Amino acid sequence: MTGRLGGILTVLALVAVAIALYLSAVKLSGGAPACAVISGCETVNSSEYSTFLGIPVAILGLGAAATILAGAVLWWRRADTRGLYLAYAIGLVSLPVLAWFTYLEVAVIHAICLWCVAYALVIVSGWAAAAVALRGVR
Amino acid sequence: MTRSSRPSGTTKRPVAPEPSRRSPMVIITVAAAALGLLAVAVLAIAGGLPGGSSPSALATPVVQTPTSLEDGRSLGAADSPITIDVWADFQCPVCARFTRDLEPAIVSRYVEPGLVRLTYRDFSFIGPESFDAAVAARVAEAQGASFWAYHDLLFANQGAENQGAFSRDRLGDMAVAVGLDRQPFLAALDDPAMLAAVHEETAVGQSLGVDSTPTMSIDGQLAAGLPDWTRLSAYLDGLVAVASSAPTGPGTSAP
Numbered sequence: 001m002t003g004r005l006g007g008i009l010t011v012l013a014l015v016a017v018a019i020a021l022y023l024s025a026v027k028l029s030g031g032a033p034a035c036a037v038i039s040g041c042e043t044v045n046s047s048e049y050s051t052f053l054g055i056p057v058a059i060l061g062l063g064a065a066a067t068i069l070a071g072a073v074l075w076w077r078r079a080d081t082r083g084l085y086l087a088y089a090i091g092l093v094s095l096p097v098l099a100w101f102t103y104l105e106v107a108v109i110h111a112i113c114l115w116c117v118a119y120a121l122v123i124v125s126g127w128a129a130a131a132v133a134l135r136g137v138r
Numbered sequence: 139m140t141r142s143s144r145p146s147g148t149t150k151r152p153v154a155p156e157p158s159r160r161s162p163m164v165i166i167t168v169a170a171a172a173l174g175l176l177a178v179a180v181l182a183i184a185g186g187l188p189g190g191s192s193p194s195a196l197a198t199p200v201v202q203t204p205t206s207l208e209d210g211r212s213l214g215a216a217d218s219p220i221t222i223d224v225w226a227d228f229q230c231p232v233c234a235r236f237t238r239d240l241e242p243a244i245v246s247r248y249v250e251p252g253l254v255r256l257t258y259r260d261f262s263f264i265g266p267e268s269f270d271a272a273v274a275a276r277v278a279e280a281q282g283a284s285f286w287a288y289h290d291l292l293f294a295n296q297g298a299e300n301q302g303a304f305s306r307d308r309l310g311d312m313a314v315a316v317g318l319d320r321q322p323f324l325a326a327l328d329d330p331a332m333l334a335a336v337h338e339e340t341a342v343g344q345s346l347g348v349d350s351t352p353t354m355s356i357d358g359q360l361a362a363g364l365p366d367w368t369r370l371s372a373y374l375d376g377l378v379a380v381a382s383s384a385p386t387g388p389g390t391s392a393p
């Protein structure tokens with residue numbers, strides 16, 4: 001049971017970690033290097049909503065993705081259901097937060113960061129995979 | 139502890155339901171969802187609820203371009219050995235950072251000593267307010283105000299893209315701030331020639347290969363984005379060295 005879904009969950013978490021790492025690096029290095037024709041990341045990244053209590057939101061996203069990754073690996077490689085519960089729980093905590101930030105992009109900042117959208121989709125997919133896997137655990 | 143055996147033949151008593159044990163799945167789901175919603179509430183309160191940050195009073199530019207160097211939309215002497223064209227969009231936040239963080243260093247180290255002539259070029263692509271702002275800056279200059287003072291005000295007063303940061307009212311406020319009369323200024327914003335000039339210059343930028351902002355054209359060499367000052371100054375120092383050692387004549391190629 002842990003095989004295929006465990007692999008999928010781990011890969012999704014790895015992708016989320018990679019995206020969050022990139023966004024964190026961009027933020028910590030002072031922001032996007034240019035305003036390109038096909039991009040809104042620089043606007044989102046320089047908005048007042050890109051930090052929370054002084055911490056870049058991308059770093060918080062990196063923490064969430066890394067925790068999901070740890071849980072996914074724990075379940076996938078050691079069949080430890082605590083890892084699956086952890087990935088599921090962090091994914092579920094992230095859902096309303098991601099919905100909030102997507103709302104901010106669309107309705108307040110009026111710019112869409114494709115990397116942020118990709119991160120949100122990957123986290124939602126990972127949470128769905130964890131939920132499906134948990135049905136087999138119970 | 140022995141298990142008492144039930145006498146055979148007796149009727150089976152209904153088994154009392156066991157105290158309900160909630161599955162960890164339910165507990166985790168409820169707790170995680172509640173935590174997520176709590177996080178959103180904290181984010182909304184700490185970050186300020188949307189809608190309360192509509193543009194109001196004008197912000198004063200943190201850095202003001204020295205107008206003594208101004209020559210229209212250029213800064214510096216016309217016979218400076220090096221030219222830098224800065225292709226920018228007034229709604230681009232990275233351009234605002236360029237203006238605030240990098241331009242003052244270029245001006246003080248290269249423009250003031252007469253080594254570089256820096257020119258602002260319109261590359262308007264983010265939306266209608268990019269064009270409105272670019273037209274307004276041209277109108278301000280045409281009506282006798284400092285282009286660079288207006289330019290600094292625009293970058294200091296960016297907001298959400300195309301959401302009123304560069305509305306006519308705000309552009310009028312900026313015109314008043316640089317010493318112009320509001321009504322003639324607002325009337326001139328409708329001059330189709332000004333808008334055409336912005337479109338034309340943007341098209342020129344596209345034909346040169348500009349596809350993002352800010353992009354510097356340093357003696358014709360394009361450098362997109364916000365460069366590291368150490369690398370940029372080393373590059374410009376190299377150009378200055380070549381220009382100062384070369385005899386008057388054909389230009390030198392970039393390193």
